[in-house]
Amino acid sequence: xxxxxxxxxxxxxxxxxxxxxxxxxxxxxxxxxxxxxxxxxxxxxxxxxxxxxxxxxxxxxxxxxxxxxxxxxxxxxxxxxxxxxxxxxxxxxxxxxxxxxxxxxxxxxxxxxxxxxxxxxxxxxxxxxxxxxxxxxxxxxxxxxxxxxxxxxxxxxxxxxxxxxxxxxxxxxxxxxxxxxxxxxxxxxxxxxxxxxxxxxxxxxxxxxxxxxxxxxxxxxxxxxxxxxxxxxxxxxxxxxxxxxxxxxxxxxxxxxxxxxxxxxxxxxxxxxxxxxxxxxxxxxxxxxxxxxxxxxxxxxxxxxxxxxxxxxxxxxxxxxxxxxxxxxxxxxxxxxxxxxxxxxxxx
Amino acid sequence: xxxxxxxxxxxxxxxxxxxxxxxxxxxxxxxxxxxxxxxxxxxxxxxxxxxxxxxxxxxxxxxxxxxxxxxxxxxxxxxxxxxxxxxxxxxxxxxxxxxxxxxxxxxxxxxxxxxxxxxxxxxxxxxxxxxxxxxxxxxxxxxxxxxxxxxxxxxxxxxxxxxxxxxxxxxxxxxxxxxxxxxxxxxxxxxxxxxxxxxxxxxxxxxxxxxxxxxxxxxxxxxxxxxxxxxxxxxxxxxxxxxxxxxxxxxxxxxxxxxxxxxxxxxxxxxxxxxxxxxxxxxxxxxxxxxxxxxxxxxxxxxxxxxxxxxxxxxxxxxxxxxxxxxxxxxxxxxxxxxxxxxxxxxx
Numbered sequence: 001x002x003x004x005x006x007x008x009x010x011x012x013x014x015x016x017x018x019x020x021x022x023x024x025x026x027x028x029x030x031x032x033x034x035x036x037x038x039x040x041x042x043x044x045x046x047x048x049x050x051x052x053x054x055x056x057x058x059x060x061x062x063x064x065x066x067x068x069x070x071x072x073x074x075x076x077x078x079x080x081x082x083x084x085x086x087x088x089x090x091x092x093x094x095x096x097x098x099x100x101x102x103x104x105x106x107x108x109x110x111x112x113x114x115x116x117x118x119x120x121x122x123x124x125x126x127x128x129x130x131x132x133x134x135x136x137x138x139x140x141x142x143x144x145x146x147x148x149x150x151x152x153x154x155x156x157x158x159x160x161x162x163x164x165x166x167x168x169x170x171x172x173x174x175x176x177x178x179x180x181x182x183x184x185x186x187x188x189x190x191x192x193x194x195x196x197x198x199x200x201x202x203x204x205x206x207x208x209x210x211x212x213x214x215x216x217x218x219x220x221x222x223x224x225x226x227x228x229x230x231x232x233x234x235x236x237x238x239x240x241x242x243x244x245x246x247x248x249x250x251x252x253x254x255x256x257x258x259x260x261x262x263x264x265x266x267x268x269x270x271x272x273x274x275x276x277x278x279x280x281x282x283x284x285x286x287x288x289x290x291x292x293x294x295x296x297x298x299x300x301x302x303x304x305x306x307x308x309x310x311x312x313x314x315x316x317x318x319x320x321x322x323x324x325x326x327x328x329x330x331x332x333x334x335x336x337x338x339x340x341x342x343x344x345x346x347x348x
Numbered sequence: 349x350x351x352x353x354x355x356x357x358x359x360x361x362x363x364x365x366x367x368x369x370x371x372x373x374x375x376x377x378x379x380x381x382x383x384x385x386x387x388x389x390x391x392x393x394x395x396x397x398x399x400x401x402x403x404x405x406x407x408x409x410x411x412x413x414x415x416x417x418x419x420x421x422x423x424x425x426x427x428x429x430x431x432x433x434x435x436x437x438x439x440x441x442x443x444x445x446x447x448x449x450x451x452x453x454x455x456x457x458x459x460x461x462x463x464x465x466x467x468x469x470x471x472x473x474x475x476x477x478x479x480x481x482x483x484x485x486x487x488x489x490x491x492x493x494x495x496x497x498x499x500x501x502x503x504x505x506x507x508x509x510x511x512x513x514x515x516x517x518x519x520x521x522x523x524x525x526x527x528x529x530x531x532x533x534x535x536x537x538x539x540x541x542x543x544x545x546x547x548x549x550x551x552x553x554x555x556x557x558x559x560x561x562x563x564x565x566x567x568x569x570x571x572x573x574x575x576x577x578x579x580x581x582x583x584x585x586x587x588x589x590x591x592x593x594x595x596x597x598x599x600x601x602x603x604x605x606x607x608x609x610x611x612x613x614x615x616x617x618x619x620x621x622x623x624x625x626x627x628x629x630x631x632x633x634x635x636x637x638x639x640x641x642x643x644x645x646x647x648x649x650x651x652x653x654x655x656x657x658x659x660x661x662x663x664x665x666x667x668x669x670x671x672x673x674x675x676x677x678x679x680x681x682x683x684x685x686x687x688x689x690x691x692x693x694x695x696x
Binding site: 068069071133134144147148179180181182184186187188189211212213214215216217225227228229231232233234235236237238239240241242243244246247248251252254255257258259260261262263264265266267268269271272275276 | 416417419481482492495496527528529530532534535536537559560561562563564565573575576577579580581582583584585586587588589590591592594595596599600602603605606607608609610611612613614615616617619620623624
């Protein structure tokens with residue numbers, strides 16, 4: 001498998017990404033080529049530093065970087081030699097099968113939508129984030145690609161999320177819910193109500209509205225929402241988990257007796273840390289594009305990069321995009337048929 | 349102080365609310381009258397059971413209850429003898445200075461807006477929820493009263509939340525932020541952008557956009573958002589905190605060694621549990637009404653009821669509503685002046 005990795009634009013600099021690339025090469029013999037895209041000198045220096053020599057490595061020089069302050073669409077158009085743009089072009093040109101970036105999320109979405117185009121029948125790509133629930137995990141989308149959404153977009157997110165949950169997370173018939181401010185049908189807003197109506201017309205395992213209390217509880221496997229709300233929920237959850245972790249740490253270090261107890265029970269904390277750690281999920285796929293695009297966390301460290309490569313490999317293997325294209329076509333046909341049927345005058 | 353307590357409609361039945369009333373009467377000698385509103389027979393039985401006899405108690409019979417399945421506005425109009433409605437009427441008639449209910453949130457908002465009317469200059473009441481941050485706490489509003497909001501509503505939430513944070517939580521000059529999907533100015537949607545513009549024209553300590561990552565971090569004391577997003581954030585945070593707590597518990601009980609460690613360090617877990625427990629906050633005030641209205645959690649237990657009474661007492665003491673009325677009037681004047689100034693033609 002051929003994968004492109006944008007090594008610039010992460011919070012911890014390109015060396016951390018290169019170290020992650022090294023881990024991925026060691027872990028996944030399936031990789032046949034790994035493109036490192038960014039400043040050539042920095043990459044060569046990083047590889048030497050990491051003592052990483054692997055015949056599958058390809059360096060692709062890019063002279064510019066998209067920063068967090070760049071306005072996505074304008075920057076993608078202006079900075080033609082940005083690493084994020086060059087990395088996406090490798091997929092467009094068929095040289096790579098998937099691209100991974102830790103950089104500016106909006107920039108990655110813009111570059112991908114611009115260079116790869118959307119899958120037939122998909123109006124908006126969506127960021128699908130996997131989050132831990134009580135015993136399993138669920139996928140939340142859109143986690144931030146579109147701050148404005150129409151009902152049909154939410155339906156498409158539902159279809160794409162359902163396929164991702166089935167193929168990658170292994171749920172046979174994932175339950176899909178539209179995120180709302182309450183589970184009663186009269187709750188929500190125009191967007192959620194219309195989206196729920198559309199979802200009911202498909203063969204999704206649609207369970208209606210889910211609310212905040214349903215998250216992290218194994219009640220739903222695919223949570224559908226607009227990118228504004230989804231982004232806030234994702235980031236607030238990350239912030240809360242971190243705050244609880246820090247609070248726990250400081251309370252357990254508050255006196256020698258607690259320190260002793262914490263040392264004795266340390267296995268429990270390690271398990272929880274691993275489970276709650278965003279790094280263990282690695283990367284969030286941006287679904288709905290003509291190509292596999294994985295957004296890794298800006299703060300991703302070596303291990304997160306390695307896991308993002310794993311997500312890319314799995315997404316290639318399961319041909320998620322082909323399945324999405326097929327299901328979206330079926331759903332669109334079915335919706336069109338329903339509309340026609342509703343337009344037929346009744347003579348009763 | 350005279351307080352009305354709707355004893356019906358909570359998840360755990362009216363006895364738990366009555367037990368909470370007993371705790372409150374013991375804890376707060378400032379209470380001069382405590383109205384228990386609901387089914388008289390149930391209340392009398394509950395008081396006997398709790399061995400609660402207090403000269404400050406008044407029973408107000410109400411023959412109906414608003415359930416979670418009731419559509420708020422319609423139910424408030426139809427069930428004229430619902431406990432939630434009768435309890436609000438005690439405030440309207442001046443017999444009580446504040447009302448507390450654990451019942452249907454929409455029903456409480458509807459009954460309060462309908463019977464008490466809004467404060468002059470306030471377009472929409474908002475539910476203000478206090479949440480723990482790393483070392484302190486912040487107030488999030490609206491947590492669910494309005495699923496559709498206009499920019500001016502968010503401005504009013506900002507003003508009301510700022511006063512609440514200052515008077516009740518004790519922050520001298522609380523930092524106010526509009527919740528968005530990123531802190532950059534080009535992020536957000538039309539609502540957040542226009543709301544941020546309005547907030548900048550006031551004398552609020554406005555810090556611009558805050559994102560999910562800023563919550564629970566002591567970066568902001570007042571987080572302003574529409575009731576759809578706010579409700580989801582609030583409930584998702586509660587669900588996540590609960591999930592982490594349960595996970596921690598099961599991991600610490602996984603083997604005898606961990607159990608021993610957990611027992612030794614138990615003080616730490618108790619402190620965290622207390623800090624994360626929604627019961628310790630008791631109730632969320634619905635701000636912007638001609639009267640003090642406190643929404644207690646549906647799942648509130650005795651202690652939460654007691655704390656909701658404490659919130660009511662503090663809100664009465666600090667004359668929060670008078671301050672809101674004054675600040676809203678000043679802000680509206682200032683905005684009107686700005687609009688006029690912008691309309692004046694310039695001859696430069």
